[in-house]
Amino acid sequence: DAKTTQPTSMDCAEGRAANLPCNHSTISGNEYVYWYRQIHSQGPQYIIHGLKNNETNEMASLIITEDRKSSTLILPHATLRDTAVYYCIVRVRGGGADGLTFGKGTHLIIQP
Amino acid sequence: NAGVTQTPKFQVLKTGQSMTLQCAQDMNHEYMSWYRQDPGMGLRLIHYSVGAGITDQGEVPNGYNVSRSTTEDFPLRLLSAAPSQTSVYFCASSYGLGMNTEAFFGQGTRLTVV
Numbered sequence: 001d002a003k004t005t006q007p008t009s010m011d012c013a014e015g016r017a018a019n020l021p022c023n024h025s026t027i028s029g030n031e032y033v034y035w036y037r038q039i040h041s042q043g044p045q046y047i048i049h050g051l052k053n054n055e056t057n058e059m060a061s062l063i064i065t066e067d068r069k070s071s072t073l074i075l076p077h078a079t080l081r082d083t084a085v086y087y088c089i090v091r092v093r094g095g096g097a098d099g100l101t102f103g104k105g106t107h108l109i110i111q112p
Numbered sequence: 113n114a115g116v117t118q119t120p121k122f123q124v125l126k127t128g129q130s131m132t133l134q135c136a137q138d139m140n141h142e143y144m145s146w147y148r149q150d151p152g153m154g155l156r157l158i159h160y161s162v163g164a165g166i167t168d169q170g171e172v173p174n175g176y177n178v179s180r181s182t183t184e185d186f187p188l189r190l191l192s193a194a195p196s197q198t199s200v201y202f203c204a205s206s207y208g209l210g211m212n213t214e215a216f217f218g219q220g221t222r223l224t225v226v
Contacts, residue, residue, distance in 0.1 A: 034214070043116070043202050043217030044155065087154065096206050096215035098143045098162055099170055102154030 004088045009107040018075040020106050022088030025069040030092055033064060033071045037084040038105070044087065047073065083110045114138050118203050118218035125193040125225045133188040133221050135203030141216075142208040144186040148172065148199040149220075155202060161186055162208065193225045 005023040012018040024033065034049040048055055048062045050071070055062045061074040075082055087105040089096075119134045137144065145160035147170075157170030161180040175197060177189040186205075190197060200222050206215040 036215075041149075041200060041220065043204075043219050044215075045217070046214030049214070096143075096204070098160050098206075098208075099145060099157045100155070100204075100215060102147075102156070104152075104154050 004090055004103055006086075006088050006103065006106045008104065009109065011109050011111055012075075012078050014080060014110050014112050015077055018078040018082065018108055018110070020073040020075075020086050020088075020108060021070065022073070023070045024088070024090045027068050027090050031090050032093055033062065033068075034089045034091065034096065034100075035060070035062065035073050036087045036089065036100070036102075038087070039081075039084040044102075047086075078108075078110045080110050080112060082108065084108060116203055116205050116216050116218040118201075118221050120221060121219070122222050123224070125190070125223065127193060127195060127225060129193050131190050131193065133190075133201055133203075133223070135186045135188065135218060136184050137186075137203075137205040137216070138184065139205060139216065140183060141205035142183070143215075144180065144203065144205045145170070145215075146176070146178065146186070146188045147202045147204065148197075149202065150199050158188065158201075190223075195225045197223065198225045199223060 035047040036044040038044045050062045064071045085105040116137045146158040147155035149155045156172050159178040161167045167178050200220045203218045204215045207213045
């Protein structure tokens with residue numbers, strides 16, 4: 001799996017959009033970008049994934065650059081409940097329970 | 113649906129004791145795995161299984177055994193607990209390779225070895 005680089009921590013004001021960057025410059029053509037988050041030591045929760053097109057679901061949007069070397073997770077209207085550690089993971093297509101490589105992620109703190 | 117269920121939620125062991133952490137899923141997922149998470153760290157893969165009767169080692173398998181006799185269950189055994197195994201353990205399940213879905217995680221077992 002390709003290595004990812006994320007900032008250690010970020011702050012965002014409640015109600016604003018939270019933009020979380022991820023660098024994955026060694027991503028292969030068949031690898032997807034997945035995002036998970038972990039709220040206060042609960043089990044990680046899937047957010048979104050994509051290959052090369054931008055993706056949106058009820059939780060977030062994922063913007064992947066044209067060269068696929070970086071991506072941004074966007075939480076459009078952050079709430080206090082979005083305070084969590086966010087993990088960017090690059091891997092081949094698949095559910096992932098055969099092994100997800102978690103780095104240290106980005107600790108996102110939503111400020112009231 | 114219950115999803116991924118882990119038991120117990122908390123456990124304290126003495127050094128040298130053995131125990132089994134239970135994990136069950138009711139989503140008919142092929143793949144299941146165990147991770148440990150130490151303070152301030154990301155999750156690290158211990159063992160995983162791609163189907164009943166098939167298991168393989170992850171990044172940190174030493175001191176742990178697994179088996180997969182049914183699709184639903186994937187227990188993790190600590191053979192002789194050591195303080196270094198104090199951690200939070202998470203079980204996950206998913207559909208298999210080629211399926212564009214996500215992994216589902218249990219709520220964790222917090223283990224302390226004294």
